[in-house]
Amino acid sequence: LPDQDERAAELSREQNEKTIRSTQTALRNFREFLISKYPSETREIYVIPCKELDAYLASFFVDARQKDGSEYEPNSLANYQCGLERYLKEHRYGYSITRDKEFKRSQEALKQKQIELRCKGKGNKPHKSMKLTFADELILRKRGLLSRYNPEGLLNLVWLNNTKAFGHCTGFHGSTLKWGDIRLRVTETGLEYLEWMGPDNGDVNAKSKRGGTDSRVYATQHSPQTCPVQDYKEYAQRRPPAMRYEDAPFYLSIKPVVNLA
DNA sequence: GGACAGGGCAGTAATACATC
DNA sequence: GATGTATTACTGCCCTGTCC
Structure with missing residues (x-):
């Protein structure tokens, strides 16, 4: 059924576009953070050795702020980690920043930051839709x-x-x-x-x-x-x-x- | 006013772990 | 080993704000 095939292809294209956008947002924010904190670091992130990249990521998860200076939601930081992972995988980076032990420091930093943010009352899904009784x-x-x-x-x-x-x-x-x-x-x-x-x-x-x-x-x-x-x-x-x-x-x-x- | 981007979060698949 | 449950990772939707 050509119509169904076309619709499926269109859906797939649309989905991919959204994933790309999400990945790009994570990458852009991370790059901006690097430039602001480490101005001499101009390499593409996929050529940075794992030990250095791990340290940058740990620093990012701990210190990154939104444009208005407020903290991110815990899930947003995790989403950024996944977005960066997708980007690195795309460029055949030899490690997984979410799983490999070489990135333990940043993984721990993210975990600790999420705990800290939840203690501060973040992560309560402030925009969650409520059931109408x-x-x-x-x-x-x-x-x-x-x-x-x-x-x-x-x-x-x-x-x-x-x-x-x-x-x-x-x-x-x-x-x-x-x-x-x-x-x-x-x-x-x-x-x-x-x-x-x-x-x-x-x-x-x-x-x-x-x-x-x-x-x-x-x-x-x-x-x-x-x-x-x-x-x-x-x-x-x-x-x-x-x-x-x-x-x-x-x-x-x-x-x-x-x-x- | 429309297009676009950022941020938060929901749905789902994959994986890990527990219990029988 | 099979099944159930919890957690994690991934993807994409939706709302909001900004810019032109």
Whole structure:
């Protein structure tokens, strides 16, 4: 299947690009550190003998700071070590800075630094996403941030419903969702439901392979106030007619009303 | 406003270690 | 040796800030 091959190749290229970028960031930061601390050291790192490179790395892990002078997160330092390892491997350096005993000093320095940073309260994943609880949702509803009765609340509501219902599905990307990607349908018994059409764009065979019902969310007739289908219908009704074609973006930005008077 | 880079972190594979 | 669990390494996503 040429389309699938092309997609796989594209994905692979994209993945490689990201790895390269990550490696380059590690290399750039390490080089900048070397220049600032050891201005006479101008060699490429892959030609530096292991003993010297080990000392430089140990110094880097202990003293390196972000551009604003603050400490790195423990995992970031470990990521830099891996990035440098990839770069050295690429240039056929004879040692592994993460495994070989010749780099024990820098490995120990990194370990100690990570412990020290954790003691200082770093490494607590400050940007980790938090699970939205039922209680949180209730608060957001009370504050009108999840609501059918104001544009921002309605937009938040459909985004949350879609994420909860389809976020686990392979290929579901909220940011690129199109209006035609989610369809309102009715079962034989008259129960309404929303269905995410998926990347296969309605291919029945592909859908049955996925399991069928995992890309659906049904109306909650017993609780119309929190029914995702009712939210969707309200949103559909409020969308400008010009934005109701299949390829239109699902989420629309809200234009504030400006009083020029 | 778009493109890009930096930084933090999550997901997954590989590896090491423990238990049966 | 087989299986389960923990740790480490690798890769790439996402958010934010900066620059043009």
